[in-house]
Amino acid sequence: xxxxxxxxxxxxxxxxxxxxxxxxxxxxxxxxxxxxxxxxxxxxxxxxxxxxxxxxxxxxxxxxxxxxxxxxxxxxxxxxxxxxxxxxxxxxxxxxxxxxxxxxxxxx
Numbered sequence: 001x002x003x004x005x006x007x008x009x010x011x012x013x014x015x016x017x018x019x020x021x022x023x024x025x026x027x028x029x030x031x032x033x034x035x036x037x038x039x040x041x042x043x044x045x046x047x048x049x050x051x052x053x054x055x056x057x058x059x060x061x062x063x064x065x066x067x068x069x070x071x072x073x074x075x076x077x078x079x080x081x082x083x084x085x086x087x088x089x090x091x092x093x094x095x096x097x098x099x100x101x102x103x104x105x106x107x108x
Contacts, residue, residue, distance in 0.1 A: 008024070040075045041074050
């Protein structure tokens with residue numbers, strides 16, 4: 001029987017491993033890795049495990065990670081294609097992207 005509220009999705013910042021992790025019903029479903037460079041959070045890789053693909057898990061991960069960076073008043077530097085594409089589809093994040101990458105995202 002399926003819970004009417006759907007799966008429980010939780011995104012956490014595993015700062016020790018420098019990655020945001022997304023869990024679905026307590027199971028690790030994907031992650032996005034980052035490096036810290038001064039005030040910039042440089043996203044380098046993102047993946048959702050095959051079992052969880054196609055259910056909006058990647059979008060939930062990207063949204064939570066980017067929102068957390070903004071809340072910390074840091075600058076987003078998207079080098080990972082998935083994060084770049086997410087920002088491109090959600091231009092409200094552009095103002096928080098470092099100027100060099102903002103220009104590239106806007107031009108593509």
